[in-house]
Amino acid sequence: MELDERKLKILAAIVEAYINTGEPVGSKTVCSMLDFPVSSATVRNEMAALSELGILEQPHTSSGRVPSYQGYRIYIDRLMDIKPLTETEKNEIDALFNVKDPDPDKLLQDACEALAQFTSCATVTTTLTPHDAVINRIEIMKAGRTTAVVLVMASNGVVKSKVCRVGFQLSYDVLDFFVKFVNDRFKNRTLENITLAFIETLLVSLGEYSVVFSPLLVSIYEICREIEEGNFILGGQTNLLAYRELNDHAHELFTFLNNRKMLTSLIDSSLNDMVKVILGKEAEQYELEDLGVVVAKYKIGRMDGGAIGVIGPVRIDYSRLIPHLRYFADTLGRLLADTIESQNDQP
CATH class of the missing domain: 3.30.390.60 (Heat-inducible transcription repressor hrca homolog; domain 3)
Structure with missing residues (x-):
């Protein structure tokens, strides 16, 4: 079934409300967010239709609706409004880097920790070693x-x-x-x-x-x-404890995050795209079912340098996170390129 414009706008409103609150979203909340007049009864009918399609879920009989993974995917691919960063936001990211430290390993570690603090999520950084590295x-x-x-x-x-x-x-x-x-x-x-x-x-x-x-x-x-x-740096794992929906299987989640081979495989599978969003169930890892992963690759000069990813609850604010992560990755790649160039100039 093709979704009409009204259903798409209702879905977008529900996703955005759920991202902000973490609570099931009711029809009255949706009505207040829409840019056209509509009754609560009509919204409830549309929400029921979206539920039948598997796009929304109803956690409890009397509660509102939450997006399913299919609903998130439609929102990310078709509805999300990504706005370019302001100069103030760019300056905030620039300030996170310790640009005075010439050690690339230290720069990657600092970047991972800064991004974890900035996003209140877990972060991972991997590097790719070029085949012609000498x-x-x-x-x-x-x-x-x-x-x-x-x-x-x-x-x-x-x-x-x-x-x-x-x-x-x-x-x-x-x-x-x-x-x-x-x-x-x-x-x-x-x-x-x-x-x-x-x-x-x-x-x-x-x-x-x-x-x-x-x-x-x-x-x-x-x-x-x-x-x-290559390098593998993980940071901010304890940030995930602040999200109540992740507490029930925190042990399994932390075990997965500390498995370098599995997590690197997940991150590296995204390197065909400059930015990629992986919803938990798409990763086919039960430990990630309630998570969203946003991965951006960075370049060092013309070479693929690696990737940096943010791991959080599936309701993370993708529209805000994606442009921030893209700029973050670009800045990291530029600083690494400058550092490597200065090292190669040394006798």
């Missing part, structure tokens, strides 16, 4: 007699480090030799080509020193794998 530089710094810090910098701006213990007393001469050795062999090599077989080849070339330097090479390999895997 090693820019490796540094190894003495931290103790037998302890070193291994630092790997990649062309996509990611910098990761790991503490490594060795079976001999470190000297600056030995470190200088090894740093030159690994940079000669790793620099400009793509991450996907840094395999265990490659590490074994390097160990063979070290001859009698292979046992000595093995822990350092293994640490470099592990860091390269972490960089290639």
